[in-house]
Amino acid sequence: MDTYYDPSDLQQFGDVCKDAPELGKAFFDYYGKIFAEGALSGREKCLMGLAVALTVQCPYCIESFTKQCLEQGSTLEEMTEAAHVVTAIRGGASLVHGMQMRRMAEKLSM
């Protein structure tokens, strides 16, 4: 193995639970139901999936949800905005912790 990530892993994802087939079946049944049309459309769920994929920085998920977003008719504008939502929340999450910094610094400062 030359790299930790291999693109062909994605096609063989189903094999990952070979040694625990009942758990695997439960997971993939659940996964399939989650992405079916519901109160949220399949397209909306795929955009959310893309946002989470970018957040967890999973290359398999980024490949899969990029393709699924395009096949659901999402535009590059929408997908790019989803990436900015991720960026805003990740950046905002760091920035809001600045409040802890400020409280600590103010307590220690004259």
Next chain:
Amino acid sequence: MPGSAAACTVRPDGVAPFARNLEAHGLALVRDAALTLQVNVGLLCNLACRHCHLEAGPARTEVMSPDTMRQVAEHARTHAYAAIDVTGGAPELVPGIAGFMARLAPLAKRTMFRTNLLALAREESRELLEVLVENQVALVASLPSLAASQAEAQRGKGVLDHSLAMLRRLNDLGYGAEGSGLDLDLVSNPTGAFLPPGQEAAERRFKADLARRHGIAFNRLYVFANVPLGRYRKWLEASGNYEGYVRRLADAFNPCTLAGLMCRTLVSVGWDGQVYDCDFNQAEGLPMGGVPRRIHELDGPPAAGARIAVGDHCYACTAGAGFT
């Protein structure tokens, strides 16, 4: 030579030839009663879209002659079709097209004219547009995406704004308005190496977005997978997407699509009068019944039960919900 896909790319491992795939499923693709006469009046086009299976463009010179137009009209008059569907290239650029449409329109219950919108927007198309309105010819207009970057990546710079302007003009003429008798349908092909979205959901979104952002109305949206032939195939090969795309199509093969495939009820006539089972077989050079024939040589529409010529490109029409 444009039009005949060079067999320079091998079929991906594990993807069976389409004909063998049908056999493996115990299926055969055969004709039903012919309902639609599709007339491709030429490969000349003002655009050179990257997904075009016919490689139409401004440099092409192939257009239907007045004699062939006469033969097509005579065939349509003698053998009543439910629908006549005129396509190209850009049919607007073909000399004599306004008169041809005026002759064809009374011969079928529904007549359709495919347009890329920009060719119809030209001043030279004014007379044609009057004929289309007067004869209540349905317009089927290409609009791949409402995102400028994607629409223009497929069709060329500035295309989206011009398309939207022409759609507004068509709305002003009554096209797309309920009860006007002037149908305005849109066609969206994916702008890359991926399959189209579900038609109903995409139509809802196009209707909402076009109304909200541009004040445009239309009747129906059709979404079609791109067929890996012609210029699109060359792009797939050059971009390293051919194998993945063909595999994606084959993996999405849906035997249930066969009953509703448009090739079962279509007679496709090329610019030179040659007849095919569909426009894609025309691009691939696969004549109807395996024998090259021109429209005036047909005794009538092909008989139900006749076998349809197939190739690996047929995977595009049988993927997912299918090409109907």
